[in-house]
Amino acid sequence: MLKKLIKIATISMISSTIVFAANFNAQAEKDRKAFVNYFLKKFENPIANRAKYFPYVPVAELKKNYIYPLKFQDFQDGPMSWYRPAKEQFAEINDFPPYEIPLDDGKELFKKPFANGKTYSSCFPNPAIKQNYPYYDVHRDEIVTIGMAINECRVINGEKPLKYGKGDIAKVIAYLADKSRGQKIDIKIPSANAAKAYEAGKKLFYKQRGYLSISCNECHVQSTGKRIRAEALSPALGSTTEMPVYRLKWGGLGTLQRRLVGCIKDTGSEKPKMQSKPVKELAYFLTYMSNGMKLNGPDTRK
């Protein structure tokens, strides 16, 4: 009898722990579903739903230049997902992808032994792991980005850390991304503090900032599917799948953090530091929103 009671108590304890654990991402899942739904609806039929989503875009432009309906995975392609002129231009460019040379460099860097004879494989025995980054490390109680993981690997092997954002670090990330190509983004929210970090990132995404008093949301949700000058605005859904990205404007590879810092600066705000807490939180939120999407980086952008 007592045994039975204990058994019941134990089972209910375990199951309540499971329920509790699953609860950390309850809000995030609700947000994500609404997010995905917004984009699917917006690009189901832009002409029929013009008044709701594209009131100021001339009908002729909708007819000529818009690609629709878009499916979940289609949003991986940024501005090329919906804007035909960009898609056509980039199909040509990606006949000979400009990221191939830095990707080859990344492969070499990954395999080249450190001074102690070990390689990056000592930290990344399975390089197909990009779908899990950035992740919340419950023991350290902080967000760990893929750039941080690479530099920590270097430091424990007696090497100097690399500069964030571009150059060698972007090349090594490109190699890991390429090995993870096709994996589905799988960001977890494992603790109450992780949920707090997610909420902080969400707040940053929706906060109007800078002297332009504009938010990420206004450009990459509300204005997705519109042009700012000639620039077609990309959907926030899927906006981290292609990282690191070769930008023609940069003339080289750049990481997600480089892009985020650039967009924050464009709002007329002070440029935050890469790997600073707010930029990591923003990346954590943004990547979570694309959970379930397949990685396709490195890729090319304007």
Place this chain on the structure above:
Amino acid sequence: MINVKKLLALVIVGTFSATVANAASNEALIKEGRKVFVTKKLGNCLACHAVQGDPSIPQTGTIGPKLANLDTYPKEYIFNKIWNPNKTVPDSVMPPQGKSHKISKHQIDALVAYLQATTKSK
């Protein structure tokens, strides 16, 4: 003693040249307004708006409405919209460039002059 005719002539000439000067300075204001509209470092309005009556502005964006018939709007409405669009449309994507001192009151006056002169209702 008083040469009324001469005085009258002087007054008329004076008024006339003032009108000419006014027209010239309004012309200058309109020109300045267009410059603020199309320059990235100034208003950068073309990022979001096309302008009825000025199709030569290259690559205007589609986030905001094509500006039209603004001669039928009160000047203050347009000024206030540019000063702080959130006042009338709280969730407007348009930035409050007057309020945040990115452009000056004089530059907004110039924008209003340009827009009212260019986007005429027929």
